[in-house]
Amino acid sequence: xxxxxxxxxxxxxxxxxxxxxxxxxxxxxxxxxxxxxxxxxxxxxxxxxxxxxxxxxxxxxxxxxxxxxxxxxxxxxxxxxxxxxxxxxxxxxxxxxxxxxxxxxxxxxxxxxxxxxxxxxxxxxxxxxxx
Amino acid sequence: xxxxxxxxxxxxxxxxxxxxxxxxxxxxxxxxxxxxxxxxxxxxxxxxxxxxxxxxxxxxxxxxxxxxxxxxxxxxxxxxxxxxxxxxxxxxxxxxxxxxxxxxxxxxxxxxxxxxxxxxxxxxxxxxxxxxxxxxxxxxxxxxxxxxxxxxxxxxxxxxxxxxxxxxxxxxxxxxxxxxxxxxxxxxxxxxxxxxxxxxxxxxxxxxxxxxxxxxxxxxxxxxxxxxxxxxxxxxxxxxxxxxxxxxxxx
Numbered sequence: 001x002x003x004x005x006x007x008x009x010x011x012x013x014x015x016x017x018x019x020x021x022x023x024x025x026x027x028x029x030x031x032x033x034x035x036x037x038x039x040x041x042x043x044x045x046x047x048x049x050x051x052x053x054x055x056x057x058x059x060x061x062x063x064x065x066x067x068x069x070x071x072x073x074x075x076x077x078x079x080x081x082x083x084x085x086x087x088x089x090x091x092x093x094x095x096x097x098x099x100x101x102x103x104x105x106x107x108x109x110x111x112x113x114x115x116x117x118x119x120x121x122x123x124x125x126x127x128x129x130x131x
Numbered sequence: 132x133x134x135x136x137x138x139x140x141x142x143x144x145x146x147x148x149x150x151x152x153x154x155x156x157x158x159x160x161x162x163x164x165x166x167x168x169x170x171x172x173x174x175x176x177x178x179x180x181x182x183x184x185x186x187x188x189x190x191x192x193x194x195x196x197x198x199x200x201x202x203x204x205x206x207x208x209x210x211x212x213x214x215x216x217x218x219x220x221x222x223x224x225x226x227x228x229x230x231x232x233x234x235x236x237x238x239x240x241x242x243x244x245x246x247x248x249x250x251x252x253x254x255x256x257x258x259x260x261x262x263x264x265x266x267x268x269x270x271x272x273x274x275x276x277x278x279x280x281x282x283x284x285x286x287x288x289x290x291x292x293x294x295x296x297x298x299x300x301x302x303x304x305x306x307x308x309x310x311x312x313x314x315x316x317x318x319x320x321x322x323x324x325x326x327x328x329x330x331x332x333x334x335x336x337x338x339x340x341x342x343x344x345x346x347x348x349x350x351x352x353x354x355x356x357x358x359x360x361x362x363x364x365x366x367x368x369x370x371x372x373x374x375x376x377x378x379x380x381x382x
Contacts (some may be wrong), residue, residue, distance in 0.1 A: 026263070030242070030378070032202045033331070037244045040192040091244035091378070098371045121377070128371040
């Protein structure tokens, strides 16, 4: 009886462990995909020089090396905010870049009130769907 | 004399017609007897014609040969036994016979950021992550509604046991049913992603099969965006409003 219960507990723990590993693996795969999107669409692998405005050094913020980050730091200028989106949340940046100047300001204001990436993403997609 | 003038006029018109026809013929066709294919792309016709410039080359980004594996490993032609692998001509046939008639769906399985950079005309974007969710998730329901699957009411354990045991015999009408979904009228679907090194559509296919989607209605275009571009086929940058599914994670 005890052996059966212990065996069942081991199986349960192994299952939880496997799920944790598989979700981590999925997240790594998503990160790799998003990085590759940037390589394909960012111009660097397309053989074309990026526009001059993008070659100046960006004194922005990047999520790289900071572990799982769900929000941008506060008090970024709009330019820094865009650079941070582009470097660390490229999918959201692609959508943001489709907006007009007025809507981009709206998203920036949304960031200023709540820097969570989920808020920025929701504001961006709701503005896009409105167009 | 009148007759001669008449025949000369007819001959001139015929000659002009032949010359005009030859001037319109494409140098780079799809097949010997197929120059273009028209597909309905989000409600509007899109004419697919190959790039005609013989000097045109594919973007350097799409010419990369050696992405790291993993994660960008070569994919088998058949991701699962029973799945039908297709090439470009089959995709074009599918567009004409299934996409244009509403009987089939061409699915861009990539993340929305890839889709927004350009997609194969006629495609809808259902990211591969959608089918990795539980059978009753909202996004699964949204995707399956597009694909002709119907949500089942709570069937009950006894009925499900009977269905599972006798599905192959065709009893209880359960051949294409799971506990949550009825795939009896599910559409034919072709899934694709970035190319032979891309695992997004194979993942989607495996998850679809796990959810119960009939294998015989699933087709895999392994060549994906890479082969599509290499062959000079056109892509379309979609309207942002056509994005139906958000994908979180990986950022």
